[in-house]
Amino acid sequence: MADLSIKTPIAYLKGIGPQKADVINKELQIFTIGDLLEYYPFRYIDRTEFHKIRKLHADMLGAQVLGRLTSLQEVGEKRARRLIGQFRDDTGSIELVWFQSITWLKKSLQVGTAYIAYGKPTEFNGQISITHPEMERYNSQEKKIGNLTMQPVYSSTEKLKKFNLDSKGIQKLQQAALETVYRDLYEPLPSYIVEEQQLLPYPQALLAIHFPQDVQTLQAAIRRLKFEELFFIQLRLLRNKQLNTQKYRGHRFDQVGDKFTTFFNDRLPFPLTNAQKRVVKEIRVDTNTGAQMNRLVQGDVGSGKTVVALMSMLLAIDNGFQACMMAPTEILAQQHFAGISALLGDDIARVKLLTGSTPAKERRIIHQQLEDGTLDILIGTHALIEDKVKFKQIGFVVIDEQHRFGVEQRAKLWRKNTIPPHMLVMTATPIPRTLAMTMYGDLDISVIDELPAGRKPIKTVHFFENQRLRVFGFMREEISKGRQVYVVFPLIKESEKMDLLYLEAGLENLQREFPLPEFKISIVHGKLSVKDKDFEMQRFVKGETQIMVATTVIEVGVNVPNASVMIIENSERFGLSQLHQLRGRVGRGAEQSFCILMSGNKLSKEGRTRLETMVRTSDGFEIAEVDLQLRGPGDISGTQQSGVLEMKIANLAADQAILTEARSRVIEIFKEDPSLTLEKNSLLVHYLAQRNPSISWDKIS
Structure with missing residues (x-):
């Protein structure tokens, strides 16, 4: 026992052995004693106080009552058999109900005896009862009254329970682990941080999180462990950022030349917002430092990220470099190419498009022009990262909707020059501040938080299924004005598990209401070939069809200024960020646009919150914050970043202040100790050396 440590495999802990260790490894990814001690309870049962029967209510998660069992009666037969006890204190009485272990309970429970009953109060027909309460006999001679503690509850699984590793079984393991290694636990944080932040010492915090004696100590332990977890994540991220700046030399853009100036003075279709000016300035400063830039630009749909990216690319061209822009889909790449070509005209810069559909002859010309330096800007899809694509001097890379690309794909662009190009990554998915600090903490972050002047806010309304005829009437009105309508469905065909309006049935319904030849409908979904999808999209873009029926494939990359109505079917089934992205497909022209959220009549509390949020606000960052509260951080950005979001105790939605x-x-x-050479920071150096984290996923974002 004495030679065991937090690094010892879990199998060697008393009471485990190889078989149990194997199931713990597989079910909980716990491999060492240290891993076990970091497997924290997900909630606690408060047994620190007694409640009077008269004060019990159904909203309580659990309640402990001291009273007397006044009667016990078995009722019903076979499967309907249950045991009912009357339980009384000096304020009233309640029913205690058991459906299992009835024979044993009848023998062990004694009428007329005082007990401490604990369980979840529920209400039925105006009466409060407790089902399957825990019963503990009360002994008035003992000084200790019951189990007055906060009882931890651990997540378990069916496989673990077969080995007696339910919540109580896991708590026994925690006790064995602490008894074994408690004396050898060391403080990972420097003492000056523990003192400044008034944190519980680590061993005490670990003991209190698993065996809390009172609420105050438990809260102090939770705060200590959350602070430590978030502190070390930030230490790794900011150290990573610091090393990148030191390690990667960058091209210096010290000229603001003719191309940038001509575009700014003569070609801008509208004045830049203050937010756009601020971000352009940040990029200009970054690209003139001599270090490689890694910057994330967040901006809501329609905030003008593309113009900022274009001005940054012109800055590169003015300094003798080439630039490229990579988009996740062919449609989006074509859209960027058309928009940028129109803004630049024929005289400012030479721009080409490279996608999977580019003919071989055109490809050869593009490859040649890239290598001889006669091509300034290349816009494309994954085709840009092919080995055949070689630049004479790439200096600036823009990646749109960056979370759609893998690390290795981004790295291939990064390696197309001996000195890495500056990287500007853009996302139209607003990321809550806390999530951005944790996922992209080693990137510089810019936010474009203003919409261009003259944009009319999209009016968002929520309708139930029984209001569909009103919606059809509104669609006809808008189409009669020459506008176009999106109708988005969550599924392509019927799901047996979910009672959703699926696309095929919805299409039949729409074809009845909007028949040929007066109305024409485009259909786009993920099962179509790229060619067919593009054909249908183009019909809608050209105005040949009035209604586009689609799944969420139109979420990113469709820009049809004439489309003024977005109807989202079964909107309660979509995530908030997805609803916000879909809404952003309209509101791109000068006309008033509308988003109609259709739902069934029965809404969950979470579904109602989502739809109320969409109706209340169009601020993408506010929506992202609500989404974080509802869903947690795991999937909010569209990708789970390795390591960082797998937190043991901190919660980004709840722990923003920490x-x-x-x-x-x-x-x-x-700031005080850039290289961590001071003696007082030696523990931090030790931590970084021990963990040696390979958080490289955003060095090359």
Whole structure:
């Protein structure tokens, strides 16, 4: 026992052995004693106080009552058999109900005896009862009254329960682990941080999280462990950022030349917003430092990210470099090419498009022009990262909707020059501040938080299924004005599990209401070939069809200024960020646009919150914050970043204040001691050396 440590495999802990260890490894990804101690309870049962029967209510998660069992009666037969006890204190009485272990309970429970009953109060027909309460006999002679503690509850699985590893079984393991290694637990944080932040020492915090004696100590333990987790994440991210700046030399763009100036003075279709000006300035400063730029630009749909990207690429061209822009879909790449070509005209810069559909002859010309330097800007899809694509001097790379690309795909662009090009990654998915600080903490982040002047806010309304005829009437009105309509469905065909209006049935319904030849409908979904999808999209773009029936494939990359209505079927089934992205497909022209959220009559609390949020606000960042609260951080950005979001105890939705505090403290440390050479920071150096984290997923974002 004495030679066991937190690094010892779990199989060697008393009471486990190889078989149990194997199931713990597979079910919980716990491999060492240290992993076990970091497997924290997900909630606690509060047994620190007694409640009077008169004060019990159904909203309580659990309640402990001291009273007397006044009667016990078995009722019903076979499967309907149950045991009902009357339980009374000095304020009233309630029913205790058991459906299992009835024979044993009848023998062990004694009428007229005082007990401590614990369970979840429920209400039926105005009466409060507790089903399957825990019963503990009360002994008035003992000084200790019951189990007055916060009882931890651990997540378990069916396979674990077969080995007696339910919540109580896991708690026994935690006790064995702490008894074994408690004396050898060391403090990972420098003592000055523990003192400044008034944190519980690590061993005490670990003991209190698994065996809390009172609410105050438990809260102090939770705060300590959350701060530590978030602090070390920020330490790794900011150290990574610092190393990148030192390691990767960047091209210096010290000229603001003719191309940038001509475009700014003569070609801008509208004045830049203050937010766009701020971001352009940040990029200009970054590209003149001599270090490689890695910057994430967040901007809501329609905020003008593309113009910022174009001006940045012109800055590169003015300094003798080439630039490229990579988009996740062919449609989006074509859209960027058409928009940028129209803005630049024929005289400012030479622009070409390279996608999977580019003919071989055109490809050869593009390859040649890239290598001899006569092509300034290349816009395309994954085709840009092919080995055949070689630049004479690539200096600036723009990646649109960056979360759609893998790390290796981005790295291939990064490696197309001996000195890495500056990287500007863009996303139209607003990322909550806390999530951005954690997922992209080693990137510089810019936010375009203004819409161009003259844009009319999209009016968003929520209708139930029984209001569909009103919606059809509104569609006809808008189509009669020459406008176009999107109708988006969550599924392509009927799902047996979900009672959703699926696309095929919805299409039949629409074809009855909007018949040929007066109305024409485009259909787009993920099962269509790229060619067919593009054909249908183009019919809608050209105005040959009035209604586009689609699944969420139109979420990113369709720009039809004439489309003024977005109807989202079964909108309660979509995530908030997806609803916001879909809404952004309209509102691109000068006319008033509308988003209609259709739903069934029965809505969950979460579904109602989502739809109410969409109706209330069009602020993408506010929507992203609500989404984070509802869904948690795991999937909010469209990708799970390796390692960083797999937190043991911190919660980005709930712990924004602690995260901000932890990040600020790390920034101060690096400001005072950039290389962590001071003796007081030796523990931090030890931590970085031990973990050696390979968080490379955003060095080359």
